[in-house]
Amino acid sequence: MFNPSLYQQRRARLLQQMQRGIAIVPTAPEALRNGDAHYPFRFDSHFHYLTGFDEPESVLVMLAGDKPQSILFCREKDMEREIWDGFRYGPEDACKLFGFDAAFPIAQLDDKLTELMGNQPALFHPLGAHAVWDDRILALRTRVQAKSRSGITAPNEIHDVRMLLDEMRLIKDNSELDIMRRAANISAAAQVRAMRATQPGKMEYEIEAELLHEFRRNGAAGPAYTSIVAGGTNACVLHYTSNNTRLKDGDLLLIDAACELDGYAADITRTFPVNGKFSAAQKDAYEIVLAAQTAAIAAARPGSHWNQPHDDALRVLVQGMLDLKLCSGSIDSVLESGDYKRFYMHRTGHWLGMDVHDVGNYKLKDQWRDLLPGMALTVEPGLYIRPADNVPEALWNIGIRIEDDVVITQQGCEVLTHAVPKTVAEIEALMRPS
Ligand code: GLY
Ligand code: MN
Ligand code: MN
Secondary structure, three states: OOOOHHHHHHHHHHHHHHOOEEEEEEOOOOOEEEOOEEOOOOOOHHHHHHHOOOOOOOEEEEEEOOOOEEEEEEOOOOHHHHHHHOOOOHHHHHHHHHOOOEEEEHHHHHHHHHHHHOOOOEEEEOOOOOHHHHHHHHHHHHHHHOOHHHOOOOOOEEEEOHHHHHHHHHEOOHHHHHHHHHHHHHHHHHHHHHHHHOOOOOEHHHHHHHHHHHHHHOOOOEEOOOOEEEEHHHHHOOOOOOOOOEOOOOOEEEEEOOEEEOOEEOOOEEEEEOOOOOOHHHHHHHHHHHHHHHHHHHHOOEOEEOOHHHHHHHHHHHHHHHHOOOOOOOHHHHHHHOHHHHOOOOOOOOEOOOOOOOOOOOEEOOEEOEOOOOEEEEEOOEEEEOOOOOOOHHHOOEEEEOEEEEEEOOOOEEEOOOOOOOOHHHHHHHHOOO
16 A cells, blocks of 8 residues: 655655745656657656656646645546556545645646746746746746736746755665665666576577566566676677677676666676686786775765765776786876776766666765765776777777665665675676586
8 A cells, every 4th residue: 555654754845945935846748659659658756756656647736835735736537548548546536545735637737836826936846857847837937927916926936946856865765775675686686697697699688688587577667777788899888788799708798787666776787707707817807897896885985975986996997907007107197197098987886766877966065975874876887998009909898897786874885786796706606507
């Protein structure tokens, strides 16, 4: 049974922070694929965070002040449409079951908003997220302004409501962490299944199918982002998603794939040998990335700022680049010149939550923000070595990334994705034929 109190508490917190004014938060639009076929509907994350209500064509309106109110606009019951498209709650039941103060048919939105906006000093809205909503809401505000001779005023402050919501979402509550742990466990099982299924001669998409199978059979909505299943040289293409190459004996396979469960993403990368045994050169490069990741995870704790894990991982990676003769000089000179960017061109992580690259600022007043308990982030250093004249040939086309999801705790961090093998010995043991 759905428990509305969690969402009511989130709305109450937002209303308190708004202090006064009206907030309008629509869910995502439905997207047409072609003809009358739609892309699968995915609610807007902010809307879901505040309501738990996942039907399309829904809008949350909130009024702050002495008598705070949360009002839902949603589709009406419609037997004809329900025969074609499935169940819908309708305003009356949605109001009761999801704990709103009132609910109205979505068709009444414009007229009701014209009323509700009257005499509100401030308007909060995800400004710029959807041009269609920006235009519609500004046009409604103009309608309110036209009532000025009746003594009614329109909001004269407009705020991006995401400034408040992003900060709320940055610190995960227990219910969110529970879902994220489950999303991480399903994703970890999928990565293990993919490792077990890998053999020379298979196609990358066959391994992708193993991942999808594990996601769906455990109730996940599907991948949280397009799965990357990149054998050999494909691993050096950071956003490779074609997944249509045959896997070769002697190559590595990089898999960056994880599921979305109940609106929350995991994000895992593992890199392992197609034939189950690392070559000497692959092992050398792999151990460097693993050491960098270990250093970054150690820095993911209260007392660190956002960039500390990246800084620490980078120093380990650069030392490794010097050891492998990919770069020359000292750690500081390579950091200073940026020469390492030939082999490591992305950052070591991002916030994680409902969105795989989740919301929340990384800096506050020009300073990297402090890591605090409840913040969830990825830790994902890598090394990508393309063929070049001054690069030892044994390392050509090796692409490695190791990515885990962590939540900052009081003492350090909890690694949500610990269940996927990561050391050379663990991976080789898992892949050894029994
Ligand atoms: N899978 C997307 C990322 O790692 O950022
Ligand atoms: Mn990531
Ligand atoms: Mn990833």
